[in-house]
Amino acid sequence: MAARTPHPQRRNQVLSREQIIETAIELLDAGGEGALTTRSLTERLSTGSGAIYYRVGSRDELLDAATETVVTAALAAKPARATTTATPEDEIRTVALALFDAIAEHRWLATHLILQLVRKPFGPVTVGIFERIGRQVGALGVPRASWFDAASTLVHYILGAVSQHARIDGDTSTVEPDRAEFLDATAAAWQDLDPEDHPFMHAIVGQINEHDDREQFLTGIAVVLDGLTRLG
Amino acid sequence: MAARTPHPQRRNQVLSREQIIETAIELLDAGGEGALTTRSLTERLSTGSGAIYYRVGSRDELLDAATETVVTAALAAKPARATTTATPEDEIRTVALALFDAIAEHRWLATHLILQLVRKPFGPVTVGIFERIGRQVGALGVPRASWFDAASTLVHYILGAVSQHARIDGDTSTVEPDRAEFLDATAAAWQDLDPEDHPFMHAIVGQINEHDDREQFLTGIAVVLDGLTRLG
DNA sequence: ACTAATCTGGTGCGGCGCTCCAAATGTGTC
DNA sequence: GACACATTTGGAGCGCCGCACCAGATTAGT
Numbered sequence: 388m389a390a391r392t393p394h395p396q397r398r399n400q401v402l403s404r405e406q407i408i409e410t411a412i413e414l415l416d417a418g419g420e421g422a423l424t425t426r427s428l429t430e431r432l433s434t435g436s437g438a439i440y441y442r443v444g445s446r447d448e449l450l451d452a453a454t455e456t457v458v459t460a461a462l463a464a465k466p467a468r469a470t471t472t473a474t475p476e477d478e479i480r481t482v483a484l485a486l487f488d489a490i491a492e493h494r495w496l497a498t499h500l501i502l503q504l505v506r507k508p509f510g511p512v513t514v515g516i517f518e519r520i521g522r523q524v525g526a527l528g529v530p531r532a533s534w535f536d537a538a539s540t541l542v543h544y545i546l547g548a549v550s551q552h553a554r555i556d557g558d559t560s561t562v563e564p565d566r567a568e569f570l571d572a573t574a575a576a577w578q579d580l581d582p583e584d585h586p587f588m589h590a591i592v593g594q595i596n597e598h599d600d601r602e603q604f605l606t607g608i609a610v611v612l613d614g615l616t617r618l619g
Numbered sequence: 620m621a622a623r624t625p626h627p628q629r630r631n632q633v634l635s636r637e638q639i640i641e642t643a644i645e646l647l648d649a650g651g652e653g654a655l656t657t658r659s660l661t662e663r664l665s666t667g668s669g670a671i672y673y674r675v676g677s678r679d680e681l682l683d684a685a686t687e688t689v690v691t692a693a694l695a696a697k698p699a700r701a702t703t704t705a706t707p708e709d710e711i712r713t714v715a716l717a718l719f720d721a722i723a724e725h726r727w728l729a730t731h732l733i734l735q736l737v738r739k740p741f742g743p744v745t746v747g748i749f750e751r752i753g754r755q756v757g758a759l760g761v762p763r764a765s766w767f768d769a770a771s772t773l774v775h776y777i778l779g780a781v782s783q784h785a786r787i788d789g790d791t792s793t794v795e796p797d798r799a800e801f802l803d804a805t806a807a808a809w810q811d812l813d814p815e816d817h818p819f820m821h822a823i824v825g826q827i828n829e830h831d832d833r834e835q836f837l838t839g840i841a842v843v844l845d846g847l848t849r850l851g
Numbered sequence: 852a853c854t855a856a857t858c859t860g861g862t863g864c865g866g867c868g869c870t871c872c873a874a875a876t877g878t879g880t881c
Numbered sequence: 882g883a884c885a886c887a888t889t890t891g892g893a894g895c896g897c898c899g900c901a902c903c904a905g906a907t908t909a910g911t
Contacts, residue, residue, distance in 0.1 A: 402859080425899060435860030436900070442858095446899065497737075498730070505729075505785045509808035514820060521819035533838075534819070535826040540776070540839035547779020548771075553737045576741035587753035587766070588746060594767040606765075606850075607772035614846030618838075657868060667891030668869075674889095678868065857908070867898065877888070 402434060404442045404452075411453050415495045423450070451507070454499040458512045461489035462519065475523035476612055482519050483545045483608055487601065490552050497553035501546055516542060524615065533618045544611050548604050570596055636674045639664065640684050647685060647727045655682070683739070686731040690744045693721035694751065707755035708844055714751050715777045715840055719833065722784050729785035733778055748774060756847065765850045776843050780836050802828055 410431055414423045425436050425446065432439075443449045465485040473481075490496045503512045521538040529537045577585075577592045642663055646655045657668050657678065664671075675681045697717040705713075722728045735744045753770040761769045809817075809824045 424897085426897090429860085433860095435862095437861075437902085438859050440900070498734075501730075501733070501779075501782050502785070505783060508805045509812075514809075514812065514817065518817050518819050521823065531822070532826075535823040535830060536835055536838045537842075538819070538823070539780075539835055540842050543780035543783065543839060544772070544776040544843070545779070547733075547775035547777070547782070550733050550779070550782070551737060551775065553734065573740045577746075580741075580746065585746065585750050587750050587770070590763070591753065591767040591770070594764075598767060603768055603771055606768045607775060610769075610772050610846035610850060611776070611843060612846070613849045614842035614844070617845045618842065656866085658866080661891085665891095667893095669871085669892075670890050672869070853911090855908105855910080857906105859904105859906075861904100862902090864901085865899100868896100870895080871893090873891100875888105875890070878886085880884085880886105881882105 402432065402438050402442070407432065407439055407442055408449070408452050408456055411449055412457065412493070415453060416493055420450075420495045420498075450499055451503065454496060454503055455510070455512050457489055457493055457496060458486070458500065458503075459515065461485045462515055475526040478523050479520055479541065479612070480605065480608060482516065483549075483604070484601075486516070486545060486549050487552075487604055490549050494553060497550045501550060504542075504546065520545075527612070527615055529615055529618050537615050537618055540615070541608075541611055544607060548607055552600070636684075639671055639674055640681070640688055643681055643685050644689065644725070648725055652682075652727045652730075682731055683735065683742075686728060686735055687742070687744050689721055689725055689728060690718070690732065690735075691747065693717045694747055707758040710755050711752055711773065711844065712837065712840060714748065715781075715836070716833075718748070718777060718781050719784075719836055722781050726785060729782045733782060736774075736778065752777075759844070759847055761847055761850050769847050769850055772847070773840075773843060776839060780839055784832070 407428070411423055411428060414427055414431065423446070425439065428439060429436050439449075443452060462482065462485055465481050486500070490500070500512070503510065504516075507513060517538055520541050521534060524534050524537040524541070525531070527537075574592050574595050577588045577595070580588050582589050639660070643655055643660060646659055646663065655678070657671065660671060661668050671681075675684060694714065694717055697713050718732070722732070732744070735742065736748075739745060749770055752773050753766060756766050756769040756773070757763070759769075806824050806827050809820045809827070812820050814821050
């Protein structure tokens with residue numbers, strides 16, 4: 388009706404915090420961390436920056452919230468397989484792979500997952516992961532006095548390994564498919580190193596192309612689990 | 620002399636790439652990642668942005684260079700202790716603690732160390748760490764076919780654990796000394812969790828105050844090393 | 852129907868990384 | 882010493898950014 392009111396129309400639907408976070412995740416998935424800006428978000432939601440800051444506060448808080456959403460969903464989606472037959476080792480692998488897969492789907496997660504552990508040692512992400520993993524260490528035969536050490540070791544290994552899959556940052560569709568290419572380039576670069584200075588790199592250069600990230604990750608977990616049985 | 624020439628005076632000494640990197644490290648140490656800006660750097664060096672971009676390129680490249688300088692120095696400063704008596708385990712611990720201490724001194728390092736591993740799998744940082752650690756795994760009794768897996772597991776654990784000590788970002792002098800305070804707050808928050816939902820967190824809350832990061836780190840390494848002996 | 856509380860879109864500010872370029876400085880040649 | 886040429890420098894300016902702020906629209910309470 389009105390030809391030109393200062394606020395022509397409003398949201399037909401109320402703008403919820405969840406909507407903002409979900410849209411943020413979409414932007415992050417599509418274009419990496421750099422693609423999440425106040426302006427890209429306001430445009431996508433066709434709103435102003437005021438609404439966003441009213442709901443979520445700063446950009447950092449939005450990133451934290453996105454991380455929390457994704458991690459919580461990932462952990463919830465993969466409970467212990469069959470509740471009766473699952474061993475503690477199974478449960479730990481389940482949690483670890485849930486995080487691994489979450490990062491495969493949302494590459495920007497890697498960096499922020501670690502930041503959460505450091506910046507918010509309370510908070511659902513840190514507590515959730517620690518609790519889920521920690522519960523199993525007793526069943527592994529680790530003495531109570533070493534529970535904290537054991538859980539820390541597991542969590543640290545898992546996060547370190549999983550961070551490996553961080554995003555190079557940029558558009559997904561164009562940067563994604565060169566995994567094989569990337570491995571080849573790495574192998575070639577390692578091959579070019581001076582064999583005298585880098586005998587080890589030369590010894591393993593053949594293994595880089597035939598290795599599978601997920602399998603290597605599971606091998607690493609098996610190593611840590613083995614080591615934990617000797618704690619006490 | 621001249622009342623106002625467009626370029627009143629120049630550097631009395633040529634501006635070297637090393638100077639820029641060192642100044643950047645100083646700024647990072649003093650104020651965290653946010654304190655390193657083109658402008659703060661040009662001010663400190665009393666130059667213009669042109670000189671800096673001419674020498675080091677982008678800000679990211681400067682951060683990479685700073686990371687490389689610090690890590691290389693840390694690794695070089697701590698060679699195997701006594702060359703004859705050092706076991707492979709000793710050497711691995713030496714490298715791990717060198718990284719641990721480097722991050723204690725330069726908290727901003729944590730984030731960028733992991734990024735280097737991901738973004739520049741060649742490059743002195745990644746190769747240096749891998750080579751140094753990888754050489755030992757053979758001596759540990761790990762079969763050649765598993766060398767890559769073993770080295771990866773070690774590096775991933777070390778980086779994951781060491782990232783824990785990332786900076787909250789801000790001024791060093793004011794933010795630093797509240798370590799005990801921080802642990803107390805964490806313990807209190809864990810204590811407040813619902814004991815039914817978080818039995819594990821409650822079980823270990825007593826251990827958080829008496830634990831020592833460095834010792835826990837060494838325990839973790841011992842766990843991984845133990846686990847590696849079963850590889851094959 | 853009126854008021855108070857809640858919520859939203861948009862403008863503008865200070866600061867960022869970085870490009871670009873004229874001028875100052877080195878380097879070679881005769 | 883004079884000149885041409887390559888190298889190096891300081892700084893102005895551009896297009897972004899996160900975010901504070903606020904007028905006004907909407908909703909809820911009575």
